[in-house]
Amino acid sequence: MADIAAPAYRVIPIIPALKPGAMEGKGPFVASDKIQDALGFPGQLVEDWHDQAIAKMGELLGKYRSLKVYMDACVHCGACSDKCHYFIGTQDPKNMPVARQDLMRSVYRRYFTLPGKIFPKLVGARDLTRDVLDEWHNYFHQCSECRRCSVFCPYGIDTAEVTMAAREILDTVGYGQKYSNEIIGKVHKIGNNLGLPAPALKDTLEGLEEDVKEATGIDVRFPIDVKGAEVLLITPSADFFAEPHIDSLIGYAKVFHATGTSWTLSSMSSEAANFGMFIGNYEQLRTIALRIRQAALELGVKRIVVGECGHAWRVAYSFWNTLSGVGEGADETDKFAMMLQKQLDHRYKQPMHICEFTWDMIGQGALSFDKEANDKHIITFHDSCNVARGSSMGGYPGGQFDIPRNIIKAVANNFYEMNPNTTHERTFCCGGGGGLLTDDLLDLRVKGALPRMEVLQQVADEHGVNFMACICAICKAQFTKIMPIYGFDRRMIGGVHQLVSNAIRLGEK
Amino acid sequence: MMSTLFAILFYFATLVLVVGLFYRISVYTRTPAPLKIPTTPAPINTGGVVLRMAREVMFFESLFKANLWTWGLGWLFHASLALVLLRHLRYFTEPVWGWVVFLQPFGMYAGITMVLGVAGLWARRLFVERIRYISTPSDHLMLVLFLVIGISGLVMTFVVHGDVVGVKGFMLGLMNFNLQALPASIGLYVHLSMVALLMMIFPISKLLHAPGLFFSPSRNQADNSREKRHIAAWAKQLESEK
Numbered sequence: 001m002a003d004i005a006a007p008a009y010r011v012i013p014i015i016p017a018l019k020p021g022a023m024e025g026k027g028p029f030v031a032s033d034k035i036q037d038a039l040g041f042p043g044q045l046v047e048d049w050h051d052q053a054i055a056k057m058g059e060l061l062g063k064y065r066s067l068k069v070y071m072d073a074c075v076h077c078g079a080c081s082d083k084c085h086y087f088i089g090t091q092d093p094k095n096m097p098v099a100r101q102d103l104m105r106s107v108y109r110r111y112f113t114l115p116g117k118i119f120p121k122l123v124g125a126r127d128l129t130r131d132v133l134d135e136w137h138n139y140f141h142q143c144s145e146c147r148r149c150s151v152f153c154p155y156g157i158d159t160a161e162v163t164m165a166a167r168e169i170l171d172t173v174g175y176g177q178k179y180s181n182e183i184i185g186k187v188h189k190i191g192n193n194l195g196l197p198a199p200a201l202k203d204t205l206e207g208l209e210e211d212v213k214e215a216t217g218i219d220v221r222f223p224i225d226v227k228g229a230e231v232l233l234i235t236p237s238a239d240f241f242a243e244p245h246i247d248s249l250i251g252y253a254k255v256f257h258a259t260g261t262s263w264t265l266s267s268m269s270s271e272a273a274n275f276g277m278f279i280g281n282y283e284q285l286r287t288i289a290l291r292i293r294q295a296a297l298e299l300g301v302k303r304i305v306v307g308e309c310g311h312a313w314r315v316a317y318s319f320w321n322t323l324s325g326v327g328e329g330a331d332e333t334d335k336f337a338m339m340l341q342k343q344l345d346h347r348y349k350q351p352m353h354i355c356e357f358t359w360d361m362i363g364q365g366a367l368s369f370d371k372e373a374n375d376k377h378i379i380t381f382h383d384s385c386n387v388a389r390g391s392s393m394g395g396y397p398g399g400q401f402d403i404p405r406n407i408i409k410a411v412a413n414n415f416y417e418m419n420p421n422t423t424h425e426r427t428f429c430c431g432g433g434g435g436l437l438t439d440d441l442l443d444l445r446v447k448g449a450l451p452r453m454e455v456l457q458q459v460a461d462e463h464g465v466n467f468m469a470c471i472c473a474i475c476k477a478q479f480t481k482i483m484p485i486y487g488f489d490r491r492m493i494g495g496v497h498q499l500v501s502n503a504i505r506l507g508e509k
Numbered sequence: 510m511m512s513t514l515f516a517i518l519f520y521f522a523t524l525v526l527v528v529g530l531f532y533r534i535s536v537y538t539r540t541p542a543p544l545k546i547p548t549t550p551a552p553i554n555t556g557g558v559v560l561r562m563a564r565e566v567m568f569f570e571s572l573f574k575a576n577l578w579t580w581g582l583g584w585l586f587h588a589s590l591a592l593v594l595l596r597h598l599r600y601f602t603e604p605v606w607g608w609v610v611f612l613q614p615f616g617m618y619a620g621i622t623m624v625l626g627v628a629g630l631w632a633r634r635l636f637v638e639r640i641r642y643i644s645t646p647s648d649h650l651m652l653v654l655f656l657v658i659g660i661s662g663l664v665m666t667f668v669v670h671g672d673v674v675g676v677k678g679f680m681l682g683l684m685n686f687n688l689q690a691l692p693a694s695i696g697l698y699v700h701l702s703m704v705a706l707l708m709m710i711f712p713i714s715k716l717l718h719a720p721g722l723f724f725s726p727s728r729n730q731a732d733n734s735r736e737k738r739h740i741a742a743w744a745k746q747l748e749s750e751k
Contacts, residue, residue, distance in 0.1 A: 018639065062540060065540040065542040065724060066546060066727070068540050069726075075718050076648050077583065077640075078637070078643060081639040081640065093643075099642065113713060121646065122645070122646050122647050122650075123714075152572070153571055154565065154571050154583075156571065156722075157727075282544075286744075317735060318544065321737075322543070322734070322738060333748070334748045350735065390548075396553065397550035398550040400550070401550075426574075
């Protein structure tokens with residue numbers, strides 16, 4: 001991978017010229033039959049893939065209003081055409097959101113609309129050939145489902161929905177992506193994306209207790225499988241061992257410790273991430289979410305809190321209630337959802353983001369900080385795409401932007417915003433989201449990070465920013481890997497609760 | 510002869526438009542949205558959604574954020590088209606409603622701005638590399654169609670005045686199933702046949718963006734997933750299975 005270099009910054013962030021075919025190729029590694037089998041997908045491309053793909057597309061068009069409306073409504077106005085970080089970084093016109101959608105829309109028109117059946121050329125309709133299928137595998141794995149295009153579309157067309165549908169069709173005909181499907185298999189088998197078994201997890205947590213004791217002199221616990229705890233923490237498994245993720249896990253533990261909250265992790269359900277969303281498969285999405293309900297029921301917790309993870313928070317905030325009845329209003333015929341509803345404490349939002357938890361506690365005066373402990377950091381905040389555009393916090397629109405920033409300002413003295421065209425709802429994806437955080441897509445990941453790196457460079461130059469905080473495990477892993485390629489220190493990226501951890505007072509209130 | 514042809518054409522076009530749109534909307538209504546996917550930050554209640562949708566429909570809020578040129582030309586075109594359509598109510602009502610009379614001069618000049626808007630949008634499609642790349646022949650032809658309708662209308666309004674009384678008689682006759690003669694005029698024939706074509710392709714083309722917007726889950730959903738359970742019928746079936 002030594003040949004992968006960062007693209008040059010644009011002098012003025014202008015819209016790049018097109019480079020057709022720039023990212024043509026085979027796409028990410030194809031899932032092996034073993035990986036596919038574990039999820040109930042065909043192991044290899046099935047013989048009648050054409051008919052099955054069209055049939056699946058028809059099924060999805062009937063099940064998802066988003067897909068149906070989005071296939072029909074686009075007028076090719078081009079509002080989205082310069083909004084995708086992968087387009088900006090690669091200049092491949094097929095990475096323009098509208099062009100990516102058209103990879104599927106052209107097939108939709110051919111098989112499902114009258115003009116496409118009669119005059120395919122006129123309306124840009126085309127047959128589903130093997131080349132088209134390969135093109136799908138390639139370009140629908142150059143979308144991180146970050147929804148930035150949907151902010152700017154006059155009809156709210158969300159390419160993520162199209163990408164999810166395309167990946168679902170590809171899985172159905174036996175043409176899955178290795179990375180995402182392998183990880184989903186691990187969740188089912190072991191309980192987390194990393195395949196970290198329970199004994200290893202327990203060892204890690206014990207080691208963390210010793211580390212924190214050594215650093216602070218205080219017995220901060222990292223409990224696991226504790227029945228009757230108040231809070232069940234569901235956090236991305238990267239928090240258990242990856243850098244800088246682990247520093248945020250220490251931060252959560254310190255917040256629970258300082259506020260006297262009893263909490264626990266679950267070895268059975270030691271993963272917040274839900275790659276079922278990335279592959280657009282409702283059954284996978286639901287099955288993975290149900291593990292969390294099961295853990296909550298077994299442990300008898302009153303609250304469910306979610307750690308720093310972008311798409312996981314979207315799934316938890318927006319989908320968990322639908323999938324498993326974790327919030328309010330579960331169906332009476334759904335026995336386990338009803339049990340959960342009775343068990344949870346509805347004075348609190350269910351589920352709650354760790355930032356909501358910490359900010360509430362700060363508001364109640366339950367936490368105090370030595371802000372100077374973070375003085376070595378000149379901080380900016382990277383809004384993670386799924387948090388920014390697929391979820392909220394605090395019960396009001398925009399809380400997902402305010403609350404993490406409020407926490408940073410409460411625990412640190414130096415904070416600067418990046419260019420407003422790249423933050424809040426206009427934030428750029430890190431370049432590694434949506435099931436693309438794999439080395440076989442490293443070139444794409446480096447290029448996709450370009451717009452974020454450009455504006456980070458600006459605040460680094462203007463204000464000396466040397467720390468970019470975020471609340472997403474994928475952002476952290478992606479930036480750790482690609483920032484050195486852009487000439488930044490890999491330790492520049494870190495979690496909000498890493499900053500909390502640095503500054504929190506544990507001994508006294 | 511031409512009068513009968515145009516009468517048949519307009520009855521047919523109206524039928525296609527109404528039945529086609531009704532069918533499309535019924536499909537959109539029937540198709541469930543299984544997950545909460547509003548593009549956030551989003552309103553947390555129905556009132557907020559109505560406001561968000563109103564801003565989209567009337568001011569093209571998202572497009573404004575995206576690109577000022579496209580927004581300006583697009584808004585000019587759509588607002589002008591609305592005025593022009595309202596002005597045309599005078600051909601279908603007797604007596605003409607007061608507010609339509611009031612709109613008459615604005616509607617006439619809106620014909621000019623409408624054509625300018627379309628021309629600008631077409632120029633974008635032709636000369637901006639990215640937009641040209643994503644354009645299909647039908648995208649160009651759609652703009653040509655609007656240009657022909659607009660220019661033929663303007664010619665009859667400002668240059669070669671048509672027999673508006675005769676046209677109105679024809680239209681009122683159509684509405685009362687009492688066929689009247691259509692004034693013989695090439696400009697009018699062009700204008701009317703292109704309008705009929707537009708009506709017929711409405712339900713099978715990208716013109717569906719008009720009803721589509723109202724059914725777009727990323728815009729029409731309230732952001733209240735933690736407070737209220739949202740579940741589709743087909744997804745609920747999974748619950749009884751396990």
